Amino acid sequence: MYYRDAGQFKTTYAEDSAIFPVLQDRWMICIGVVAAFCLPVITSDYWLTSILLPLLIFSIAAIGLNILVGYAGQLSLGTGGFMAVGAFAAYNLAIRLPFLNYLVVFVVAGLIAALVGMLFGLPSLRIKGFYLAVATLASQFLIEWILVRVPWLTNYSSSGVVSAPPMVLFGHHIESPASKYLLALSIAVVAALAAKNLVRGPIGRSWMAIRDMDIAAEIIGVRPLRAKLLAFAVSSFFCGLAGALWVFLYIGTIEPQAFDLHRSFQVLFMVIIGGLGTILGAFVGAAFVVFLPIALSNASALIGGLPPDVLSNFELIIYGCVIITLLIGEPLGLARLWSLGREKLRIWPFPY
Amino acid sequence: MSALPCLPGKMGSLMNSSTSMPSPQNVLLEVKNLSIKFGGIQANDKVSFDLATGEIRAIIGPNGAGKSSLLNMINGFYRPDSGEIFLDGIKTVMRPYVAAVSGIARTFQNIALFKGMTTLDNIMSGRLLKTRTSFLEQIVHWGPARREEDRHRAQVERIIDFLEIQSIRKTPVGRLPYGMQKRVELARALAMEPRLLLLDEPMAGMNLQEKQDMCRFILDANSELGCTVLLIEHDMGVVMDLSDRIVVLDHGKKIADGKPIEVRADQRVIDAYLGGAQA
Amino acid sequence: MSDPMFILEVAISGLLSGVLYALVALGFVLIYKASGVFNFAQGIMVLFAALCFVRLQSLFGANGPSHIGFWAALVGAMAIMLLLAICVERLVLRPLVNQPPLTLFMATMGLAVVLEGIASLVGGNLIYPLDIGIADDPIEIFGILVRKVDLFAAAAGTILVAALTVFFQFSRVGRALRAVADDHLAALSVGIPLRHIWILIWSIAGAVALFAGLIWGAKLGVQFSLSTIALKSLPVLLIGGFTSIPGAIAGGLIVGATEKLTEVFLAPALGGAIESWFAYVLALAFLLIRPQGLFGEKIIERV
Numbered sequence: 001m002y003y004r005d006a007g008q009f010k011t012t013y014a015e016d017s018a019i020f021p022v023l024q025d026r027w028m029i030c031i032g033v034v035a036a037f038c039l040p041v042i043t044s045d046y047w048l049t050s051i052l053l054p055l056l057i058f059s060i061a062a063i064g065l066n067i068l069v070g071y072a073g074q075l076s077l078g079t080g081g082f083m084a085v086g087a088f089a090a091y092n093l094a095i096r097l098p099f100l101n102y103l104v105v106f107v108v109a110g111l112i113a114a115l116v117g118m119l120f121g122l123p124s125l126r127i128k129g130f131y132l133a134v135a136t137l138a139s140q141f142l143i144e145w146i147l148v149r150v151p152w153l154t155n156y157s158s159s160g161v162v163s164a165p166p167m168v169l170f171g172h173h174i175e176s177p178a179s180k181y182l183l184a185l186s187i188a189v190v191a192a193l194a195a196k197n198l199v200r201g202p203i204g205r206s207w208m209a210i211r212d213m214d215i216a217a218e219i220i221g222v223r224p225l226r227a228k229l230l231a232f233a234v235s236s237f238f239c240g241l242a243g244a245l246w247v248f249l250y251i252g253t254i255e256p257q258a259f260d261l262h263r264s265f266q267v268l269f270m271v272i273i274g275g276l277g278t279i280l281g282a283f284v285g286a287a288f289v290v291f292l293p294i295a296l297s298n299a300s301a302l303i304g305g306l307p308p309d310v311l312s313n314f315e316l317i318i319y320g321c322v323i324i325t326l327l328i329g330e331p332l333g334l335a336r337l338w339s340l341g342r343e344k345l346r347i348w349p350f351p352y
Numbered sequence: 353m354s355a356l357p358c359l360p361g362k363m364g365s366l367m368n369s370s371t372s373m374p375s376p377q378n379v380l381l382e383v384k385n386l387s388i389k390f391g392g393i394q395a396n397d398k399v400s401f402d403l404a405t406g407e408i409r410a411i412i413g414p415n416g417a418g419k420s421s422l423l424n425m426i427n428g429f430y431r432p433d434s435g436e437i438f439l440d441g442i443k444t445v446m447r448p449y450v451a452a453v454s455g456i457a458r459t460f461q462n463i464a465l466f467k468g469m470t471t472l473d474n475i476m477s478g479r480l481l482k483t484r485t486s487f488l489e490q491i492v493h494w495g496p497a498r499r500e501e502d503r504h505r506a507q508v509e510r511i512i513d514f515l516e517i518q519s520i521r522k523t524p525v526g527r528l529p530y531g532m533q534k535r536v537e538l539a540r541a542l543a544m545e546p547r548l549l550l551l552d553e554p555m556a557g558m559n560l561q562e563k564q565d566m567c568r569f570i571l572d573a574n575s576e577l578g579c580t581v582l583l584i585e586h587d588m589g590v591v592m593d594l595s596d597r598i599v600v601l602d603h604g605k606k607i608a609d610g611k612p613i614e615v616r617a618d619q620r621v622i623d624a625y626l627g628g629a630q631a
Numbered sequence: 632m633s634d635p636m637f638i639l640e641v642a643i644s645g646l647l648s649g650v651l652y653a654l655v656a657l658g659f660v661l662i663y664k665a666s667g668v669f670n671f672a673q674g675i676m677v678l679f680a681a682l683c684f685v686r687l688q689s690l691f692g693a694n695g696p697s698h699i700g701f702w703a704a705l706v707g708a709m710a711i712m713l714l715l716a717i718c719v720e721r722l723v724l725r726p727l728v729n730q731p732p733l734t735l736f737m738a739t740m741g742l743a744v745v746l747e748g749i750a751s752l753v754g755g756n757l758i759y760p761l762d763i764g765i766a767d768d769p770i771e772i773f774g775i776l777v778r779k780v781d782l783f784a785a786a787a788g789t790i791l792v793a794a795l796t797v798f799f800q801f802s803r804v805g806r807a808l809r810a811v812a813d814d815h816l817a818a819l820s821v822g823i824p825l826r827h828i829w830i831l832i833w834s835i836a837g838a839v840a841l842f843a844g845l846i847w848g849a850k851l852g853v854q855f856s857l858s859t860i861a862l863k864s865l866p867v868l869l870i871g872g873f874t875s876i877p878g879a880i881a882g883g884l885i886v887g888a889t890e891k892l893t894e895v896f897l898a899p900a901l902g903g904a905i906e907s908w909f910a911y912v913l914a915l916a917f918l919l920i921r922p923q924g925l926f927g928e929k930i931i932e933r934v
Contacts, residue, residue, distance in 0.1 A: 013505040014498060075733070127918050130669045130736055130873075134865045135918060138911035149902045197493035201501060202483040209466050209477050216464035219427070220544060221452035221481035265744075272737055277468070309755075313748040320745030327738050328726040 019196055022346075036185055040178035048177040049250075055283075055290045056184040057245045062270040062282035063195045064238025069268070070276035071199055072231035073211025074124055078136035079239050079267045081120075081143035084259035086113040086240020087247040088153050091254050094165050095155055102169045106187070106244050113240020114233040116143070121232025125225045140261055147256045154254065162254040164247050180249045187245065191238060196279045198234065207231055208277075239267075269319055273326060275333025284334045292318060379441065380405040380548060380580050386425055386435035395421040397604040398435070403548070408574050408581040410591045413601035414625055419584045420461065422601070423550050426582070427451050427458050452481060457546035459537045461553045461584075467526040471536050474525055475511060478543025479504040511539050515569055531562045535569075542573060549573065551583035555590055563587065567594060592616065600625065641895050642888050647781035649887020650788045651850070654843035655864035656871065656879035657792065658836040663873050664799065665808035665832040666724070668735045672743035674861030676715075676837060679750045681844030681853045684708040685759040705841075712837030713830075720829045728825070729816050747858070754853070761848035784846040791842065795835075796876050808832060866914030872927020881925055886910045 010016040020026045040048060061083060068074050090109035093100060100108075120139035127135055147153055154162045167174040174183055198204055206227045209217035214224045247254050266289060274285020293315055300306040306314075330337050381403040388396050396418040403409055411419045424430045426437060428446035437446050439454055451458075457478075466474050482504065485497045512518055515535050520528060525536055534554060541549060554570065555563045567590060573579045585591050591598065591612070598615045600608035602624040608615050615621055655677055662670040670676075688704035723738050769778050799805040811818045811828050819825050847857060863886070871882025890909050898905045917924070 013502045013509075075736075123915060123919055126922050129733065131869060131918060131922065133736075134869055134911070135915045137862075137865065138908060138915045141908035141911055145905070145908050194491045197491055197497075201490045201493065201497060202480055202485075203487070203490060205469070205473060205477045206480055208469055208473070209480075212466035212468045213464055215429075216460075216466070218448035219452060219458050219464070220478050220540065221449060222477075223449055265740075268740075269744075310752065313751045316744050316748030316751070320741040320743070320748065323741030323744070324723055324738050327730075327734055327741070328723075331730075331734060 019200070025342075033189065037182065040181055045177040048181045051290060051294070053177075053181055053184055053250050055286050056181075056188040057242050057250055058267065058270060058286035058290065059283045060188055060191050060245065061239050061242035061267050062274065062286050063191060063279060064235040064242065065267050066271045066274075066276065066279070066282050067195060067199065067207070067238070068231050068235035069271055070278070070281070071204060071211065072207040072228060072235075074121070074228060074231060075129065075133040076136040076232075076235070077133050077261070077264050077268065078120060078139040078143070080259040080261060080263035081140040082113050082117050082236040082239040083243030083246065083263065084143055084147055084256055085116045085236075086110055086243035087254060087259065088147055089113065089240065090244035091162070091164060091247060092153065092155075094248075098165075102167055102174075102248075106241055109244040110237040110241040113243070114237040117232040117236025117239075118229050121229050124228045124232070137261075140264055144256055144260060164252055164254065167248055174249070184245060184249055187241070191241065192279055192283075195238070199279065203227075203230065269323065272323055273319075273333055275335030277332070278335040280338070281333050281335035284338065288322075288334065289319075378405040379403065380439070381426070381582075382438040382441075383422075383426065384436045384438070386422065386432045386437070388421055388425060388430055388432050390421075394604050396425070396432075396601075399599075399601065399604070399606050400435075401599050401606065401609055403580060403582055404596075405547075405580055406574070406578065407596040408570070408583070408594055410595040410598045411582065411584045411601060412586070412588075412591055412598060412625065416603070417601040418604040419601055420552055423458070423552055423582070423584060427456065427550055452544070455545070455547035456550060457541035457544045457548070458550040459534070459541050459552060459554060461556060463530075463533050463537055465525045465533055465537055465540070468524070470522050470524055471517065471528070471539075472508065472512075472521045474536055475508045475539045475543050476504060478540040479508065481544065508539075508543055511542050514542070514572070515539050516565075531558050534558070534566070538566075538569065538573075542577065542579075545577075546579060549579045549581045549583075551581065551585075553584050553586065555585060555587055563590060570594065638892075641891050643777065644781070645888035645891025646884050647777070647785055647887070648891065649884040650781075650785050650880075651843060651847055651883070652864050652867045652887055653880045653883025654784075654788055654791075654839065654846065655861050656867040656883055657795070657876065658839045658843070659864065659868055660871075660873065660876055660879045661795070661836045661839065662832060664876075666811055666829055667732060667813070668724070668739065669732065669873070670742075670836070671736060671739040672746055673836065673840065674864060675743045675746045675750065675858050676712075676840040677844040677847065677861045678853070678855070678857045679715075679746050679844075680708055680712055680837065680841035681761065681848040681857065682750050682754045682759070683711045684841065684845060685761055685848065685853050686753060708841055709838060712841055713834045716830050716833035716837055719833055720826060724829050725826065728819075750858075751855070754855075758852040758854040759848070760852050761845065778850075780846070780849050784850075787842070787846070791839070792876060792880055795839075799876070804828075804831070863910050866910040868924070869914040870917045870924055872924030875924070875926035878924055878926035886913065889913060 020029055039052070043052075061079060064082075065076065065079050068076050086109045089112040090105050093105045093108055094102070097105075120136065123135050124132055151157075169183070172179065174180055199207075206217065206222045209220065209222050210224055210227050210231075217224060217227070243259060246258065251258060270285030270289050271282065272285070273288050274283070275281025293311065296311050296314055296318075297308075300311055326333060330340075379402050382401075384400045385398045386396055386400070387394070387398050399418070399422060411422065413419055421430060425432050426446065428448045428451045436443050438444065444450065444454070466477065469477070483500070485500050489495065490497045512521065515538065517532065517535055517539065520532060520536075525533055528536065534556075538551075538554065551570070555566055558566060570581060570583070571594065574581050583594075585594075595612060597609070597611055599606060600615060600618075600621050607624060608618045608621045610618075655674060658673045658676065659670055662668055662673070684704050684707075687707040688700050691700040691703040691707075719742065723742060727735055727738055770782075771777075799808065807818070807823050807828055808831075810821070810823060811825060844853070844857070847860070851857070864883070867879065867882040867886050869882075870885055871878030871880070890906055890913075893909055894906050
């Protein structure tokens with residue numbers, strides 16, 4: 001089957017600026033999404049809980065960070081902190097207002113994270129580039145410190161391990177791997193759609209204007225502080241949402257260490273590897289980061305097995321090399337390589 | 353007679369001098385005694401002039417005369433040390449955002465396009481001030497946001513037709529040749545539906561053909577789209593042919609102000625700038 | 632506890648640890664001044680250099696007197712840093728010449744991760760004691776107790792800074808380095824051998840990292856948390872200004888002193904351990920007042 005868009009004439013502007021203008025793409029995505037929803041039938045619990053679930057949650061966080069770094073051009077190393085805010089907010093809401101529907105809990109947790117994000121985004125009007133990156137470290141460390149020191153936030157729990165309460169949504173217990181996976185998938189799809197809509201509209205353009213030349217952006221009427229704060233808010237919303245899902249669907253416990261500087265870098269790597277300034281890139285990057293350790297341990301099993309810490313060191317080395325290679329070869333990341341590949345496919349078997 | 357790159361139409365109206373001195377009702381912009389100093393250099397020294405609605409006014413002068421800084425003050429980028437700006441007769445403290453909202457659009461000598469976006473996106477970004485849909489409506493997209501996007505797109509396409517840049521719609525602007533980038537920047541300015549267009553050397557770096565096209569666009573923007581134009585330009589042929597009135601600056605001061613014929617004959621201007629080369 | 636002697640002691644102790652922050656920051660400034668690259672990997676280079684030294688020292692020292700072991704390890708570690716500089720120039724800097732600074736910054740992040748992985752492979756999670764031949768006993772100056780190691784660090788650091796400042800300001804190579812920092816392509820076009828310059832500067836930064844690593848390792852032992860401490864040199868840079876050697880020193884001293892003082896006097900009221908974020912918040916506050924840092928160059932954006 002040839003991958004062609006011959007005969008697909010766009011007769012309205014709506015068609016021209018659709019998310020997937022090529023018909024074959026639309027079919028593939030539809031089939032893909034349907035297949036994703038049917039996965040629990042054929043995949044093992046292990047895959048659902050240990051691979052696909054973190055992949056979806058990471059993707060949401062990566063979408064958030066991509067909005068901030070890729071679209072609005074504000075370099076941030078505080079992702080972990082905002083995820084933590086969302087996680088702790090969701091936990092406290094669930095514990096103290098148990099009558100609330102869990103979807104409401106997640107949204108409100110995201111909004112709280114958005115507020116915190118806006119607060120720490122205030123310096124962005126005066127500080128740019130690497131300076132801003134270092135300033136976001138302040139947010140990361142400060143949030144970590146506060147969350148550990150204020151016992152009210154963990155409900156005065158004396159033990160180190162604080163468990164999230166069991167989830168009941170619309171009468172269903174969300175306990176089985178399948179139900180957790182489906183919930184995460186639904187949220188991820190909605191999140192991706194919302195982000196894509198934002199990004200291809202006027203707000204996305206104002207963000208990209210700020211990223212490319214914020215002085216010139218003022219000329220066309222964009223107010224830099226507003227646009228930047230909005231970027232921080234939206235980005236932190238997604239990160240907070242991801243943090244809440246991390247606690248309730250994935251790990252099941254609240255621990256600030258899960259959202260440390262290491263996590264911030266991990267999400268940043270997903271965004272860089274997957275592709276800055278694309279929504280698809282978030283998923284691709286998350287997939288890379290989630291699958292790499294598995295691929296490595298499978299590879300090491302072939303040669304007789306290596307201890308896990310050695311493997312995790314190799315992971316780091318590979319991340320670094322991949323990032324450097326991508327920055328040299330294709331700064332727009334794997335997502336761009338993917339779309340370039342599709343372009344080649346469109347004209348295959350002709351070379352150009 | 354030096355080469356006149358512009359079409360003869362404007363020349364005719366120049367001869368008839370149909371544009372008389374502006375009356376108070378149709379003064380769009382007035383600057384009074386604008387002065388600004390950078391370090392030890394007085395970039396502009398008590399510059400005053402007015403701009404009538406619908407006219408094309410040129411600012412000329414040797415390099416370093418203070419033309420760009422004048423434009424930057426009108427635009428709100430620089431804050432004048434002293435002096436006032438009156439828009440529609442109302443004294444206004446100019447900031448870039450205030451200027452944008454008041455209907456002033458601008459292009460730059462060194463091109464201030466958003467290099468990471470396509471031509472279409474760049475021009476669409478000129479419509480940002482006209483966004484009426486809310487945040488939530490945009491997240492949902494289907495419905496009001498979709499319709500607004502289409503409306504803006506239709507308007508932008510009209511401008512793309514007007515400036516004949518259809519073929520480069522989806523090209524990232526960083527890859528376009530200089531002359532095309534200048535056209536895209538003009539398109540973005542026009543997308544704002546401005547009352548006043550501030551153009552900083554719109555013909556710089558262009559060959560004769562490109563200059564003719566650009567002249568045509570500016571004239572059309574003035575007559576069809578109703579833009580008042582204030583432009584900085586070095587090509588004397590363009591200036592003489594295009595403008596209704598001219599302001600001449602030298603070392604930060606205004607040394608002449610009037611119709612092209614008057615300015616061309618002004619001895620101070622000839623000494624400072626023209627050097628008698630124009631016949 | 633507001634005994635003035637005690638306050639002074641705390642302050643001096645803070646100043647001395649500030650010297651260490653300053654040393655790491657110095658490496659950043661060198662690379663930034665000379666190649667316009669913000670080397671995020673500088674912190675991990677400190678750890679990496681120290682680890683190499685320690686492993687080499689145990690390798691060489693095992694068979695002979697400790698003096699030989701020390702010097703051999705020093706030479707060996709320096710050689711490794713030189714090799715690192717060559718690899719970085721060839722594999723990272725050369726392919727990315729004249730890319731936007733953000734791209735280069737992200738590349739150094741990648742580099743930092745690679746070095747972290749290698750360092751972890753080489754060193755594991757152990758703490759290696761480091762012996763540089765200076766006894767650890769404290770001496771008393773004007774009634775204040777100061778560790779010999781700290782004194783040595785301060786003195787050696789001062790000499791190092793003075794030498795580097797002179798080098799940058801007055802030597803031909805120093806001028807070339809500053810040209811490169813301004814504009815890679817322009818420097819190339821006037822015939823400055825970009826590649827050699829880069830290798831040179833990264834080696835110098837590597838040497839400074841090694842120096843800092845040795846001092847710190849002697850003080851705390853060579854361990855992984857060193858890289859977290861090294862991360863704190865980032866706020867030092869913000870306060871001092873990225874482009875200034877004296878700025879790095881000033882910033883380091885300010886951060887070191889205030890951090891120690893607030894830790895001892897303020898922290899108990901707040902619940903303790905504010906060292907994790909204090910330096911960053913301080914830098915943030917500083918930036919809001921003076922975005923280019925104390926001694927940095929003013930960032931002018933033109934349209």
